[in-house]
Amino acid sequence: MPEVRRLRRTDPGRRERIIEASLTLIAEAGVAGTSHRRVAAAADVPLGSMTYHFDGMDELLREAFTRFAGSVAEQFEARLGAAHDREEAKAAVTAIITEDLFGKPRDLVLTHELYTLAAREPRFRDITNSWMARSRRALEWHFDPQTAQLLDALIEGLTIHRALEQEPERLSRGAVADAVQRIAGS
Amino acid sequence: MPEVRRLRRTDPGRRERIIEASLTLIAEAGVAGTSHRRVAAAADVPLGSMTYHFDGMDELLREAFTRFAGSVAEQFEARLGAAHDREEAKAAVTAIITEDLFGKPRDLVLTHELYTLAAREPRFRDITNSWMARSRRALEWHFDPQTAQLLDALIEGLTIHRALEQEPERLSRGAVADAVQRIAGS
DNA sequence: ATAGCGAGTGTACGATCGTACCTATCGATG
DNA sequence: CATCGATAGGTACGATCGTACACTCGCTAT
Incomplete structure (x- = not known):
């Protein structure tokens, strides 16, 4: 049976969680106080996920x-x-x-x-x-x-x-x- | 003859220049992009003048x-x-x-x-x-x-x-x- | 004339930043 | 079963940050 659905290896909501966490962080600390590290900590993902899922801070802000x-x-x-x-x-x-x-x-x-x-x-x-x-x-x-x-x-x-x-x-x-x-x- | 006026050694408009420069910088780069160093460079004063004239970033922002x-x-x-x-x-x-x-x-x-x-x-x-x-x-x-x-x-x-x-x-x-x-x- | 004081300066420190990059893992494929 | 590529993680690097602090030096009082 050919599988069409693409299975994510893990945690398919990662991106969403990062975006949601960044919005909360922006509300608390402002765009100024929002960094990759702080977002990663808030979303409980490793720092490396930031650059993996988003091309940079700018893209993260845009999406959020x-x-x-x-x-x-x-x-x-x-x-x-x-x-x-x-x-x-x-x-x-x-x-x-x-x-x-x-x-x-x-x-x-x-x-x-x-x-x-x-x-x-x-x-x-x-x-x-x-x-x-x-x-x-x-x-x-x-x-x-x-x-x-x-x-x-x-x-x-x-x-x-x-x-x-x-x-x-x-x-x-x-x-x-x-x-x-x-x-x-x- | 007792002198009441207090003579500034140099440049009495330093504080004003710093405040003015910080406003221009905030407009260009946002509060986020405003740092002591950038303000100092824009106002053409040494970095040390920042902490000398203002107790910290917060006070500078307040005054500005x-x-x-x-x-x-x-x-x-x-x-x-x-x-x-x-x-x-x-x-x-x-x-x-x-x-x-x-x-x-x-x-x-x-x-x-x-x-x-x-x-x-x-x-x-x-x-x-x-x-x-x-x-x-x-x-x-x-x-x-x-x-x-x-x-x-x-x-x-x-x-x-x-x-x-x-x-x-x-x-x-x-x-x-x-x-x-x-x-x-x- | 000179001692002393205080306004103003330069530098160094520890923290934090964004990001690059190498490594590990696991589902999909032949 | 072997291999491969996509996904994910850990770490290190260079830059920049705020701020502390020792210092300089011109003015003032004696």
Whole structure:
């Protein structure tokens, strides 16, 4: 019986584990504090696996951030896809800002790390661009392009505020809903 | 004749030059790529001056970012202080977003580097908090607190978009003015 | 004139970095 | 069963890092 499936010798989830560990590490120590050795230790793989699975630090960062951005975009689309009309879409945007999409500090920090990297190094902008394009497109399921862009900007801006403020949740759900209303009208 | 003034032996602007050089370096290479040696080379001072003038990397970053945030806040206040009524204030906000306050790529990158650092390390949040408080207060010269916060978020959000987009200035002045109008009403 | 002090400098140390490269292991193949 | 290539691991190298610390030397007070 000819075997088509290709059997990995061991541990087929190695690459995934490395990527996941690097995201956690980036959130804790920043891109600055992320090294092959630290990632390897966090993922519990030998140092040699780093250069084996990834061509270098750059490729590791690219893959990790691509995965992260994709996963956030996916959740974003799911939220907006579940809305059946404009009113529900506005409620979804309000929920996205106030609730758990960026609720985990890890995701907030990772988002900023990625933005910062992309702002400084144009070769990472394809990741942020496709992320932004997906978000924009999802918003355009319910809103005109300009309104979509403004809502997107509002999400980014309020997310930043939430990430930087000591006391969490200074902006109430009602206030956010009002903001969405001002931008997206009736 | 008793001398009160304290004469520096040489180069009294050393500290300033170091701070300025570190900001330029952070903009180019990120906090990650900023080292004592690189800053020293950029500022054309010996390596020993680093530990002499600053207790460590952390203090250098604090001073540099404090200076940067202060200077941006100052410009921000100047713009809004020059507005005599609500309409002029709205025009000022539009100008701040579209024009030169964050026009230099350097300032855009530095802003993100600071946000990222503060998001990850709470001990830098006093810098971002006082910056945000100054911006908010300046906006409140003309707008109610909630509107001020939303305008602030809009500025942040659109600034991010500008920093990340390949083609610059996808958002026209007219569109921004419309956005401000939606938020700040009549 | 000179002693002393303190601002400013140069260097060396130990740690850590990315990466290259040689070796080991094991499933697939003839 | 012998061999081979893909996968994985261990280690060593050269570069760079932050920082400590001994030192220099110009200014000031006497």
